[in-house]
Amino acid sequence: xxxxxxxxxxxxLGQGGxxxxxxxxxxxxxxxxxxxxIITMIDNGDIINxxxxxxxxxxxxxxxxxxxxxxxxxxxxxSLKVDVLVTFTYPxxxxxxxxxxxxxxxxxxxxIRSSNLGSNLRQLSIKYTKWLDYRxxxxxxxxxxxxxxxxxxxxxxCLVINxxxxxxxxxxxxxxxxxxxxxxxxxxxxxxxxVGRFEVAKDYKNLVNAxxxxxxxxxxxxxxxxxxxxxxxNQIFDMINHYSLNExxxxxxxxxxxxxxxxxxxxxxxxxxxxxxxxxxLEAMISKLPIVATNVGDNSIVLNAQxxxxxxxxxxxxxxxxxxxxxxxxxxxxxxxxxxxxxxVIEKYRIDEVVxxxxxxx
Numbered sequence: 001x002x003x004x005x006x007x008x009x010x011x012x013l014g015q016g017g018x019x020x021x022x023x024x025x026x027x028x029x030x031x032x033x034x035x036x037x038i039i040t041m042i043d044n045g046d047i048i049n050x051x052x053x054x055x056x057x058x059x060x061x062x063x064x065x066x067x068x069x070x071x072x073x074x075x076x077x078x079s080l081k082v083d084v085l086v087t088f089t090y091p092x093x094x095x096x097x098x099x100x101x102x103x104x105x106x107x108x109x110x111x112i113r114s115s116n117l118g119s120n121l122r123q124l125s126i127k128y129t130k131w132l133d134y135r136x137x138x139x140x141x142x143x144x145x146x147x148x149x150x151x152x153x154x155x156x157x158c159l160v161i162n163x164x165x166x167x168x169x170x171x172x173x174x175x176x177x178x179x180x181x182x183x184x185x186x187x188x189x190x191x192x193x194x195v196g197r198f199e200v201a202k203d204y205k206n207l208v209n210a211x212x213x214x215x216x217x218x219x220x221x222x223x224x225x226x227x228x229x230x231x232x233x234n235q236i237f238d239m240i241n242h243y244s245l246n247e248x249x250x251x252x253x254x255x256x257x258x259x260x261x262x263x264x265x266x267x268x269x270x271x272x273x274x275x276x277x278x279x280x281x282l283e284a285m286i287s288k289l290p291i292v293a294t295n296v297g298d299n300s301i302v303l304n305a306q307x308x309x310x311x312x313x314x315x316x317x318x319x320x321x322x323x324x325x326x327x328x329x330x331x332x333x334x335x336x337x338x339x340x341x342x343x344x345v346i347e348k349y350r351i352d353e354v355v356x357x358x359x360x361x362x
Contacts, residue, residue, distance in 0.1 A: 005035040005081055006362055009073070009096055010088040013038065013046035013055070015228070015254050016197060017279035018088045018113045021139075021163055026053055028164070028355045034362070037080060039073065041091060070095065077103060084362050087111060090122055097129040109361060112138045112153070115146050115297065116201065116274040127152045135361045137161050140276040140298040159361065163277045164354030165286060167346065178257075178264050181225065185250045188223040190327050193265040193289075195258055195280040198230030200273065203294075207271035208236060209316035210323060212243045217320075220327050224249045224269070227258055262287035267326050267334065272296050273313050285345040288338035290329070292322045302348075305340035 006029060008022045022038065030036045030052045038053060040046050041060045048055060056076055058069040073095060077085065084107045087096035093110045100108045110133045117123045127150075130136065136153045137160070138144040144160050147153045185191075196202040204226065211224060226236075226249065233251065240249050255261065258280075262268065268284035268291045275297030282302065284291050290306060293299045294313040303310050309326060311318040326334070 003033065003035045004083045004362065005037065006084045006086065007037045007039055007077065007080070007082040008086050008088065009039045009041070009092040011041045011060075011091055012044045013040060013048065014044060017163070017276075018111070020279055022088055023048055024164055024166055024351055025355065025358060026050070028351050029358070029362075032355070032359075037082070039076060041069070041095070070098065073099060074102060077106065083107060084109065086362075089113060090117055090126070094125060094129070097132045100132045107134045108132060109135045109137055112136065112143060112147065113276040114201070114274060115140070115143045115276065123150075123152060130154050130157070133157050135159050137361075138276065139163050141301065142298055143276045159357075161357045162349055162354055163279055163282060164351035165279075165282055165345065165349045166351050167286065178260060181252065181261065185223050185225065186247070188221050190220055190222040190267070191265045192222060192224040192267055192269050192323070193227065193262055193284075194224065194269050194271065195227045195262075195283070196270070196272070197228050198233040198236055200232070201275070202228075202230075203271045203273040203314065204232070204236045205239065206273070206294075206314055206316055206319060207269065208239050208243065208245065208249065210271070210319035211245055211249060213316060213320035214324055215243075215245060215248060218324055218327065222248070222327060225252050225261070225265075226250070227252050227255050227261060229254045259283055259287055262289055265289060267291065267323075268293075269319075269323060270294060270299070271313075271319060275299065277302075282345055282349055285341035288335070288342045290326060290334045290337040291341065292319065292326055294319070302344065303341070305344060306337045 010022050013019050026036045027050050030050055036053050038055045041058045043057045046055055058072050060069045085096050086109045087093045088111045096108050130153050136157050141160050262284055268289045270281055270293040272294050277298045292309045295310045296313050300310050309322050311322050
């Protein structure tokens, strides 16, 4: 009997949280003997380091669905005899639902990764096509509750599946990289790290404003490194210059050594305006870091052991206050918080456990 073929559809396999989850889920499922393919919508030279997984590209120009690319998707799904199509992020979700109208026998699973779909029109388009899903899979209980209350998704089809994390990652040959970072940013007594794309959702304006408040009121020699890239990077860089925080805040760009950088940091900060389940927060927990984060997505759930450091979004004053409180804790206290974070995340978010939930619906 033919193995079930599972296809993941996503715009690209870049640096974001959804992309990271697709790569990890695909590899773990393939290791279990399931036939897995990945279809990307935009050609970004995407690769995946697994011999059993092939990547196909639809050749979209931008993120708008085009007839030629949609026909290519239709042809791929038919010729590869895909049984289950799993879509990640809004453009892929809509493309998958349109395809379902033509290929009625395919099992469609739509993954929703954020509480903000981008516009009212996007939310309405998801709401009025929700009946096409076999399952709708938010990665956050708070996101699921929001969209259930707004009737954007169906309770009978909704199943929350957390992000999965890979433990025991090898950090070999990264010591030189860390030393290079330290030489760039100079001396410090406390090192903050933030991770994420420079987009509206991550709200780095909030973080820079908070840092400006801290800089005016704290005697601690702190530094902040931000790992990531994106369309708002230059805007944030100009803001850092405006507040004369160049010696305090350092933009590192994208990196494949995020966990190793975290393990050499003092604490993690997330200033997001909205989230689903934050990969960066979970990775900070794996790295045994204490965390200051905004109360978005599932942060209030996963950070229950340190709930006093979960603050209102879009409030630089609150964020600065909690960051300052964290810096004034003893090292022993911060280590205890980090250990509690680590224990929680390895119990709830290991990829092997998460994949078991996916296998039930695949």
